[in-house]
Amino acid sequence: MAETGTIALYLALVLSVYGAFGSVLGRLRSSPQLLDSARYAVYMVPMILAVATFSLVMSFLRHDFRVEYVAAHSNLAMNPEYTWVAIYAGNAGSLLYIAFTLSLMVAIMVALAPKAITHSLPYTITILMAIVTFFIGVMVALANPFDTLSFTPPDGQGINPLLTHPGMFIHPPLLMTGLAAVSIPFAIAVGSLISGRSPDGWVDVGRVWALVVWAMLGTGVLLGAWWAYTILGWGGYWAWDPIENVALMPWLALTASVHSLMVQKRRGMFRMWNIVLVNIAFTLSLFGIFINRGGPVPSVHSFGASTLGWVFLGFLGVSVLFSFGVFAFRYNSMRSAASLDSMLSREAAFLVNNLLLLGVAFVTLWGVVFPLISQMFRGVTVTVAAPFYNQVNGPLLLALIFLMGVGPLLPWRHATATTLRRAIQTPGIVAIVTVGLLLAAGISKPFALVAFGLCAFVVAGIVREWVHGTLVRHRRGENYLAAFGGLIAANRPRYGGYVAHLAIVVLALGVAGSSFYGTQRDIIMGPGDEETVGKYTIRFEGVRTETRADRIEFFNDVTVSQDGGEVMGMTAWRAFYPDLRMAATRAAIRSTPVEDLYIVSSESLEDGRVAFRILVNPLVWWMWLAGPLLLLGTLVALWPQRSLAGSPASTGRADGNIAAAPFGPD
Amino acid sequence: MPLLAGIVLAWISVLVLVWPFLRRKNAVHSDDDPVVEIRRRREAVYEEARVLHNDHLLGDVPLVEYEPRFQTHRVLAAELLRDEERLQELAGRLEEEILEMRRKVGTEG
Numbered sequence: 001m002a003e004t005g006t007i008a009l010y011l012a013l014v015l016s017v018y019g020a021f022g023s024v025l026g027r028l029r030s031s032p033q034l035l036d037s038a039r040y041a042v043y044m045v046p047m048i049l050a051v052a053t054f055s056l057v058m059s060f061l062r063h064d065f066r067v068e069y070v071a072a073h074s075n076l077a078m079n080p081e082y083t084w085v086a087i088y089a090g091n092a093g094s095l096l097y098i099a100f101t102l103s104l105m106v107a108i109m110v111a112l113a114p115k116a117i118t119h120s121l122p123y124t125i126t127i128l129m130a131i132v133t134f135f136i137g138v139m140v141a142l143a144n145p146f147d148t149l150s151f152t153p154p155d156g157q158g159i160n161p162l163l164t165h166p167g168m169f170i171h172p173p174l175l176m177t178g179l180a181a182v183s184i185p186f187a188i189a190v191g192s193l194i195s196g197r198s199p200d201g202w203v204d205v206g207r208v209w210a211l212v213v214w215a216m217l218g219t220g221v222l223l224g225a226w227w228a229y230t231i232l233g234w235g236g237y238w239a240w241d242p243i244e245n246v247a248l249m250p251w252l253a254l255t256a257s258v259h260s261l262m263v264q265k266r267r268g269m270f271r272m273w274n275i276v277l278v279n280i281a282f283t284l285s286l287f288g289i290f291i292n293r294g295g296p297v298p299s300v301h302s303f304g305a306s307t308l309g310w311v312f313l314g315f316l317g318v319s320v321l322f323s324f325g326v327f328a329f330r331y332n333s334m335r336s337a338a339s340l341d342s343m344l345s346r347e348a349a350f351l352v353n354n355l356l357l358l359g360v361a362f363v364t365l366w367g368v369v370f371p372l373i374s375q376m377f378r379g380v381t382v383t384v385a386a387p388f389y390n391q392v393n394g395p396l397l398l399a400l401i402f403l404m405g406v407g408p409l410l411p412w413r414h415a416t417a418t419t420l421r422r423a424i425q426t427p428g429i430v431a432i433v434t435v436g437l438l439l440a441a442g443i444s445k446p447f448a449l450v451a452f453g454l455c456a457f458v459v460a461g462i463v464r465e466w467v468h469g470t471l472v473r474h475r476r477g478e479n480y481l482a483a484f485g486g487l488i489a490a491n492r493p494r495y496g497g498y499v500a501h502l503a504i505v506v507l508a509l510g511v512a513g514s515s516f517y518g519t520q521r522d523i524i525m526g527p528g529d530e531e532t533v534g535k536y537t538i539r540f541e542g543v544r545t546e547t548r549a550d551r552i553e554f555f556n557d558v559t560v561s562q563d564g565g566e567v568m569g570m571t572a573w574r575a576f577y578p579d580l581r582m583a584a585t586r587a588a589i590r591s592t593p594v595e596d597l598y599i600v601s602s603e604s605l606e607d608g609r610v611a612f613r614i615l616v617n618p619l620v621w622w623m624w625l626a627g628p629l630l631l632l633g634t635l636v637a638l639w640p641q642r643s644l645a646g647s648p649a650s651t652g653r654a655d656g657n658i659a660a661a662p663f664g665p666d
Numbered sequence: 667m668p669l670l671a672g673i674v675l676a677w678i679s680v681l682v683l684v685w686p687f688l689r690r691k692n693a694v695h696s697d698d699d700p701v702v703e704i705r706r707r708r709e710a711v712y713e714e715a716r717v718l719h720n721d722h723l724l725g726d727v728p729l730v731e732y733e734p735r736f737q738t739h740r741v742l743a744a745e746l747l748r749d750e751e752r753l754q755e756l757a758g759r760l761e762e763e764i765l766e767m768r769r770k771v772g773t774e775g
Contacts, residue, residue: 001668003672007668015683018683032686037685037686040682040683040686043682051675114706115706116706411726411727469723472725491717491720
């Protein structure tokens with residue numbers, strides 16, 4: 001199968017090069033045949049890469065340790081269900097995965113491309129195929145997952161135990177595909193720029209793909225947080241680790257972009273700004289891939305030091321020069337159709353929101369690159385840790401939540417003091433009452449109070465909009481359910497956006513609760529010992545041991561009683577892998593909307609006692625709700641609008657009034 | 667066996683890439699149909715109007731701003747609809763003329 005895989009890689013490389021050149025040549029020579037042929041090449045590349053991926057899967061399933069990559073990332077003891085994870089456990093396999101999924105998404109984008117971007121699509125295809133060519137080229141030249149050894153080892157080295165977790169089935173694929181797929185909205189925008197046609201023609205389709213990639217990255221980051229929370233055993237979910245940061249940064253830039261594109265769609269404004277934003281998102285995504293591949297910054301989940309990083313850095317440099325070169329070349333054609341009427345308007349709020357999001361992204365970028373700069377120029381190794389990010393980004397994020405509450409309530413163009421007061425009155429009162437109630441309940445940390453108050457403000461604003469809109473439609477004769485459905489359908493991007501805002505609020509709730517009111521204790525217990533942490537009494541019952549082919553598992557059983565009442569059993573799992581000389585843990589977690597009880601066993605002592613880390617993390621449960629809400633919001637925003645143009649009613653022939661027909665009686 | 671699979675994949679790829687050059691060159695792309703483009707633009711106007719109407723209902727757009735903007739959308743949609751119908755009529759007339767000429771040629775032949 002390895003030979004088939006290699007042949008498929010070379011074939012995919014030829015096809016992607018043909019797609020890149022054929023597309024632009026077809027456009028320049030006005031040859032529809034060449035354009036079609038290049039488009040078919042775009043469809044063929046994922047099919048051929050699927051053959052390569054299938055070959056690698058079969059090599060894993062057949063334990064073909066002659067293949068170097070299979071020997072390095074699996075062994076006979078590996079559960080076959082982790083084959084999927086093993087595929088992208090290393091550099092070469094993950095490149096194949098990225099090339100396959102990126103080419104598949106590109107093919108889907110090209111197949112569904114609307115007529116509005118017909119003239120720029122060949123350039124878009126050329127850019128995207130050049131990127132796909134780069135990934136396949138790196139594989140063929142430097143990191144072929146089908147390279148074979150000169151001998152066949154009897155067993156492989158095994159998969160990294162940290163990867164044997166359900167979250168690993170979705171988290172890395174989403175992040176890797178998401179990072180690479182930022183190139184799609186980028187290529188749509190730059191393709192449009194090169195074609196020099198309508199400056200707004202790309203906005204709809206660009207926004208759709210920006211949203212798709214945004215949801216992928218967002219969900220991937222959240223799943224990564226969940227994975228870290230359950231498996232890394234330190235009780236947290238976000239450590240501002242460089243690899244976490246490099247996935248967050250393009251997500252922040254895309255968040256700014258999907259908001260800003262709405263302004264261009266509605267008002268024809270921010271044309272240059274949107275191109276800049278999508279360029280920044282793309283540059284940050286390539287930077288992320290570079291950090292991930294090259295390993296210049298140590299991280300728990302990078303692929304370690306490798307020369308590949310410099311190849312990606314070179315590609316990043318070329319891409320930046322190209323994208324900003326095109327921007328400079330077309331600078332004069334991107335003047336906005338309108339300008340800001342007032343700083344008290346929705347578009348102004350979007351602009352400030354953009355600046356704050358970029359502020360957070362650049363603070364995070366500085367935190368990632370500062371150790372590299374320090375090492376390079378001063379020869380001093382420094383680590384930028386969580387306190388730096390929390391202190392600088394914390395206030396910026398709070399300001400963002402405030403804007404998230406105010407922005408959607410402001411009208412387009414300009415707001416008067418009266419409209420502003422009417423919009424924020426109810427949410428403001430709810431926020432003040434919430435803060436008062438929290439103070440009465442003994443919550444007094446200022447940052448926490450501000451965070452909870454702002455969350456209440458945003459939720460109240462959204463609920464008010466939904467209730468008000470539903471009531472208005474209900475008064476026009478619709479039942480409540482139809483009125484609510486009609487409200488959502490009337491402006492899906494807006495109401496989908498509200499659901500996404502709710503996702504951010506529940507995320508903020510979890511972060512604020514666990515950051516300001518979490519408790520942690522490290523204790524050593526022998527069998528029969530009891531300890532009290534908060535309202536929980538924990539009794540260590542003993543340890544059960546099981547020996548597997550590749551590991552020794554320790555099941556540390558505890559009994560937990562809450563306020564002397566309900567009693568339940570929990571098991572903190574730990575395993576030691578002798579061949580890999582590493583241990584892995586699975587925390588025992590009892591999760592409720594109020595708080596998580598988190599127990600992880602860190603070490604077994606010779607006298608039979610076990611070291612435990614026990615945490616009580618308030619409101620973390622809400623964080624994991626953010627993922628489904630984020631996806632739901634994206635789905636609502638992207639759901640296609642019912643077509644009216646082709647329907648008989650819309651033609652107006654029924655009443656002979658063609659002008660009034662699509663707009664109803666009023 | 668791997669070589670055979672490679673050759674088959676390569677041949678399929680070549681056939682797919684060459685196919686557009688072998689097709690009839692005068693095949694009309696549905697993308698080039700101006701009626702489709704006009705319908706797309708009309709759809710966009712409807713969406714704008716629907717959002718505007720909803721914003722007005724919710725009190726986000728005052729009547730004084732709503733009425734002229736809504737009227738602009740209404741007129742634009744009517745113009746697009748008129749263009750669409752003209753194009754369709756023209757296409758229909760062309761078809762009839764071609765049919766008529768064919769009949770004549772058939773009769774004369």
